[in-house]
Amino acid sequence: MALHGAxxxxxxxxxxxxxxxxxxxxxxxxxxxxGGVVAAAPDMHRYLVDQQHWLSDPEFNSSITLAQIAxxxxxxxxxxxxxxxxxxxxxGMAAGPLAWAWGVxxxxxxxxxxxxxxxxxxxxxxxxxxxxxxxxxxxxxxxxMAPLLIALMFSTGWLLLPPIQADAQHAPGxxxxxASVLLMWKTRIHVLWLLAxxxxxxFCGFNVLEASQPSLASRLAPAGARGAALGVYxxxxxxxxxxxxxxxxxxxxxxxxxxxxxASVLLMxxxLAVAWHTRYVRSAPSASVTAH
Numbered sequence: 001m002a003l004h005g006a007x008x009x010x011x012x013x014x015x016x017x018x019x020x021x022x023x024x025x026x027x028x029x030x031x032x033x034x035g036g037v038v039a040a041a042p043d044m045h046r047y048l049v050d051q052q053h054w055l056s057d058p059e060f061n062s063s064i065t066l067a068q069i070a071x072x073x074x075x076x077x078x079x080x081x082x083x084x085x086x087x088x089x090x091x092g093m094a095a096g097p098l099a100w101a102w103g104v105x106x107x108x109x110x111x112x113x114x115x116x117x118x119x120x121x122x123x124x125x126x127x128x129x130x131x132x133x134x135x136x137x138x139x140x141x142x143x144x145m146a147p148l149l150i151a152l153m154f155s156t157g158w159l160l161l162p163p164i165q166a167d168a169q170h171a172p173g174x175x176x177x178x179a180s181v182l183l184m185w186k187t188r189i190h191v192l193w194l195l196a197x198x199x200x201x202x203f204c205g206f207n208v209l210e211a212s213q214p215s216l217a218s219r220l221a222p223a224g225a226r227g228a229a230l231g232v233y234x235x236x237x238x239x240x241x242x243x244x245x246x247x248x249x250x251x252x253x254x255x256x257x258x259x260x261x262x263a264s265v266l267l268m269x270x271x272l273a274v275a276w277h278t279r280y281v282r283s284a285p286s287a288s289v290t291a292h
Contacts, residue, residue, distance in 0.1 A: 014054075014089040019109065022047075022085075026078075026113030031121065037075045037114060038064075039152040044081070054085055069191065075115065082110030176261065 025047055033040040041064060048055045063084065067077030086106025090099030132138055184191060214233055221229035251259040 014085070018052075019106075022052075023109050023113045026110055027117055030114050030116065030118040033118075033152075037073075037078060039149065040114070041077075042155055044078075048081065048085075054088075055081065059084060071192075075111065078110045078114050079107040082107035085110075176258075 029040045029043055033043070045060055049057060049060055060081070063077045063080040066080055067074055070076060083103040083106060086103035087093060087099045089106070090102030092099060129138055180191075180194075183189075184194060187194075189197075214230060217229050217233040218226050247263075248260050251263055255262075
């Protein structure tokens with residue numbers, strides 16, 4: 001992964017003033033950001049990537065990606081950012097335990113900066129809001145924050161996708177992402193459970209087809225030609241594997257991984273349309289039964 005490779009191969013020098021400035025910046029973000037830690041991602045990106053150049057775009061995006069797919073809160077990406085900075089400041093992964101210690105310390109400082117002030121402020125405000133929750137001002141404040149939080153979340157996603165915005169070939173990937181988000185929003189299913197279910201369904205269908213297709217070829221062929229039919233089937237299957245791999249490699253080179261996914265979806269839809277009207281085929285009668 002890009003994050004691991006960067007931490008392993010790049011070393012940089014951060015002095016005490018740099019660490020202090022970063023912690024103070026995270027403290028300020030903790031106090032002025034509404035909508036959770038993800039809403040602070042655009043400003044973190046500007047500070048760490050655009051201004052200080054301590055992280056690259058792939059490293060920053062990888063931190064958020066890992067936090068989103070891993071169990072636990074979204075604030076995990078702040079710890080991953082701190083770990084990456086600490087390991088790089090400690091000489092990279094090749095430096096061994098010293099770099100790991102720097103990574104743990106940096107992750108702790110980043111989490112302390114982003115969680116400390118906001119956690120204390122949230123505790124105080126929550127107790128005050130619970131006490132005066134029936135007041136009109138409190139209700140108006142809660143209602144007015146909703147559109148602001150939605151706008152912050154959209155701005156975070158827009159900032160993290162500059163390459164995709166400028167490249168039209170990623171449009172299928174964006175549509176697939178939007179469909180996945182809509183499905184998770186409507187079903188309230190975690191993305192890991194959704195992937196597990198989809199993979200389970202896929203491999204069930206794959207295993208059924210892997211066993212039933214040779215059986216279908218054998219049933220369709222006359223009794224004296226079943227061996228030849230299975231040989232032709234295995235030959236065509238091997239040619240299909242070769243052609244699929246070559247075609248997939250050409251698509252990756254021309255249109256990227258999204259092109260492969262889109263072509264696979266189209267081929268599955270074509271196969272579904274063909275197989276939808278397939279009827280049960282009886283086995284071809286054997287020679288002894290025919291003679292009898």
